Amino acid sequence: MSNALKDMVKEVALEARELNKSFGGLTATDNLSIEVARGEIHAVIGPNGAGKTTFVNVLSGLLKPDSGEILFAGRDVTLLSAAARVRQGLARSFQITSIFRDFTTLENVMLSVQAGQGHSFRFWAPTARDKSLREPAVDLLERVGLGDRVDVTAGNLAHGEQRQLEIAISLATNPSFLLLDEPMAGMGPEESQGMIDFLKVLKGSYTMLLVEHDMDAVFALADRITVLVYGKAIATGTPDEIRNDAAVRAAYLGEEAV
Secondary structure, three states, X not given: OOHHHHHHHOOEEEEEEEEEEEEOOEEEXXXXXXXXXXXXXXXXEOOOOOOHHHHHHHHHOOOOOOEEEEEEOOEEOOOOOHHHHHXXXXXXXXXXXXXXXXXXXXXXXXXXXXXXXXOOOOOOHHHHOOHXXXXXXXXXXXXXXXXXXXXXXXXXXXXXXXXXXXXXXXXXXXXXXXXXXXXXXXXXXXXXXXXXXXXXXXXXXXXXXEEOOOHHHHHHHOOEEEEEXXXXXXXXXXXXXXXXXXXXXXXXXXXXXX
């Protein structure tokens, strides 16, 4: 089968159609359309102010678009709340780490497992001993490399470990699609490489849309890349295509990135 034909038959996991979002006179998302194929890592890059986080907020349901549509697994989710999208299988990590800092790593993930099972917040002593919550939480912490940190207060974890915990919290909702907003933010080179290695392990098991400033991470992980400038997509392609696109070099990457 030719590559072109393979591309035609790829299942689309998430599709944004002509999304627009403005704040007063500022257009943050400008007629933006993106398709993310099932099983791929699709990176979204762009300079500061390009509208990347606004785009992720619209996809996750934290913001409503002014116009346009969002299809997830073929269903129109444009008007669904963020919580409803999580129940559909769309999970999101944040640019700024979002954890319960005074709870242990295990308690953080158990709460997310509980939410994924459709229960409201009821974290009291009997629940804390509930095997149906504890066992999957421990398994997830092992999976993200925090198996020996289950009893550590989350606020005492190293920054990179907190990012790993946040992804474990996202995975606890049993998603099929991960929206990752700057997972390497604030990390040093060693921590960043650890996160790259971890996301490579997840690759194929989950579809991912990755917003990231770290170009080494983007080019190491992404199957395809979309470049945003002032809320518009100026290019979409493979890492090699993006690296060699003159318009992208001029707008964002810089000649030294070639």
